[in-house]
Amino acid sequence: MPRSTVARIDLKALRENYRLASELASPALAMAVVKADGYGHGIVPVAQALANDAPKYAVACLGEALAIRDAGLRQPVVMLQGVHAPEDIELCARQGFEPVLHSRHQVDWLAQTEARPTFWVKVNTGMNRLGFLPGELSELMAKLDAIGARSGLQGFVTHFACADDRDSPMTAEQTARFEQATAPWPELMRSVGNSAAHFIPGQPLFDWSRPGIMLYGGSPLVGKTGPELGLKPVMSLEAPLITTRTVRAGETVGYGAGFVVEHDTRMGMVAVGYGDGYPRHAGTDTPAAVNGRRIRLIGRVSMDMLAVDLSNAPEAREGDQVELWGQTVGVDEVARCAGTISYELLTGITARVPRDYR
Template sequence: MRPLIASIRLEHFRHNYELARRQHGGRALAVVKANAYGHGAVRCAQAVADIADGYAVACLEEALQLREAGLTLPILLLEGVFEPAELAEVERHGLWLVVQSQQQLDMLLASQPAKPYRVWLKMDSGMHRAGFFPQDYAAAYQRLAESGKVDGIVKMTHFARADEPALSATAQQMETFDAACAGLPGEISVANSAAIMVHERTRRDWGRPGIMLYGATPLPAGYEQGAALKPVMRLTSRVFGVRELAAGEPVGYGATFVTERPTRVGLIACGYADGYPRLASTGSPVAIDGVRSRIIGRVSMDMITVDLTDLPAAGIGSEVELWGDSVHVNEVAAQAGTIAYELLCNVKRAHFVYC
């Protein structure tokens, strides 16, 4: 079988959740949307079922997957519902839902639930993607509170630039949020991973850690707050071909890399069809039998070429870590001009091994 393995270390996931919850204080929803950022939502949710305060997913179908697996903790729908018919499923499965638009508010108010909903009412405090504007927030809150159809309202917002700690944007959003919520009772949830890590003022009743649960930091290079996180996914393959080239020889599509010296080239089973980013070509780090090296040439659909020149013991069968313990996923993402979230979510065709 093709030797591309995504090892998912569930103990690392538990460690990261406990760390996030402790840093935040109060309670924390484990964000397992998008199939737990590519790690397997059911297995990750099960791994913290005895310690988590609940889960957060994007949509109803993701929540139902967890319920069908027997998970009973609270589940929050971060995008809310898209059609009135979904509210029956929300009620049937005891889900919590975000209300972030007038359309969603009207759907909820027009429904006839047998028992009240638990609603998280979202404010647009400056991201300008979703949520009620600050000047409209109190009115939406009052309509919900007076409807008799909710048994609690959690006030929430989302930060646009919490992963840029040097900027004042998060503090400004927090001030806007607090001012608009003045006098409105209920719990508060504002902190995502970056806010939990570096913005103490945002640590309220409910945290919503996401990327940090998977061992990747959302912060720029140089910030040490993510040092205690443990990478959950370790993506590895093996060398299945070796080629000896003289100096001046091209490698791969487009001849974008030309050898500057006699070079041993290793061929490994992974490519952009597996989710490895094509833009992370020559220079992207890998670890071969635990020793760091690099990709040379372009990443192709199914294969990658790596530099074995300074690794005389490496050859057919050598393990290649694409990211994990020796090579951090953030390094690969930076080489590709993207973020770790995208890389982790895109892994496919790998054999997933849970350990």
Template sequence: MRPLVATVDLAALRHNYQLAKQCAPGRKAFAVVKANAYGHGAPAAVECLRGLADGFAVASLEEAEQVRSVDASAKLLLLEGCFEPNEYAAAAALGLDVAIEGEAQLDALLAADIARPLNLWLKLDSGMHRLGFSADALRRAHARLQGAHQVAELNLMSHFACADERGNPLNEAQLEQFSGLLDLAFDSRSFANSAAVLTLSAAHMDWLRPGIMLYGASPFAELSAETLGLKPVMALTASIIAIRDVEAGESVGYGAGWVAQRASRIATVSCGYADGYPRTAPPGTCVSILGQRAPLAGRVSMDMLAVDITDLPPAALGDAVELWGNEIPIDELAQACGTIGYELLTKVTQRVPRRYING
């Protein structure tokens, strides 16, 4: 078996969910498990949080069906709503809460013949300009839904564009847009993503929507997950599968761009960009071997990468190599590659086996 595994710490996942709840006492929280629980495995994440989470949130009907196969009764929010008119019947059969983000979805809902009414979440475009009604259009939608047989609960939600930038004036502007609709009757309200859960208490409302924080990565460039009290959930670990000595002046890897400045010892490691490790990782990006950091040497290949272990004499064939996890924070790697932890986690491919532990 190829020596590569993504180890998922379910105890850390529970810790991070409970931390989200502690940030906003008395509020409920949807655990966002879209995109296969950010690459961690949605069935395992839902089973782990079953009975602890107040609800779950997903991006599509297919993801909702996967959650329902594990938890038949949890409150389950379809964040982008239904994409086709015939999906409303399926959403009702699954007992979903459903977002309504525009006129087309509203018209399709009101024309739908469904077995039972739905809990609806009207989405306000408060400044993100991605999905949602304008404030005036939302008021009209609210009026149209009053008394409709398709409606059980009627709720309000929106999404921040810059909550990960503390002090950004758009955050306050979006809150003002949201607050301007609070004269309307809603059963519940939801605004706070991970960044707002952690630092923007005015946005906590009735329901939180923690996503990336559940998986132990920080939504902020300037605040580490450790500083925020989050625990890493995934550790991506490979092994040294070959070691060779190269002389000064010899190159390593595709393009021959990395050239040894001294006689060097190079380890080949069983992970590459087809596994989800970023090809954009620059030479010098560190992995952890025997609890010590060692830098990449040359370009990341599809199935392998090379590491300079010259300064790590004890390193040997078969030694574990942490690409990210407890020793190498995923956010550190993401910043080195010009991306974010969200992308790295969701790009861990299916050929990487997930191994689940409880702390």
């Protein structure tokens, strides 16, 4: 019999989070971002669950887009990294994928084929990862006209660097640069809004927003948790207590003997560790829960196990399920204790952990 370590996925909560994103984005439409295997939740089940709500999906790369088509879903799929090889352009045209072109070599590939997919152009307004600078757009548009590809252009996208910090002036600065850069082509659509931008008062989202982490219940904002933003947790990571014991004052727990017990303490071992994707740097005092009671981790996280202090849950017994994050303990709380963000935790759950869809 396999161990009962599992990631339970609440598809109803996923849909409700998407509908909140749509409400916040309105009158813009919201494309559901399902890249990175649906942020660790499973790209196919996530896309299928949103099929009646989302008019468009967004992924990072071609393989993810193909997974959506293989599942029988026909919505357009935006490929945020565009194409990685010239032959991908023809495939995009056939499959209804919408690559985001961000570099000259991708435009050169487009010029070398007769295929004419629908596509977007990325504008670099300050993130400085991908995209054409605002001053390069006129030359780019002239080239698209020259190669007969302009008719396939849907519009422009950019990406915010600091939208997670509502006090940062950079989001407003990037928005102004984007508006000015794209003003000569008012007939084309525009997209700027990541999850965080949905929660910035007065922030224009133009024609299409791109909600990602908020669909899965994680907070996109510094200093806020998902539930504080009205988001519902979608993944509950659970694992069983496999033993309990009392450790005496002065004894140590775990690798490195770094945790010294101050007084006699009932502790338990939980069958989950960094081999399952639980963060190794989530140390002592990181919250967890058992039977609805909040408890804490003690000592180092091992590859397959971690230790918990059961002082606050005296009724807990071997076989009880421990919630590492979910309904009682938020994934954002765990991320903060581990010095990371919920994005990394959710996408980091390994294939060893089965997903249970509900």
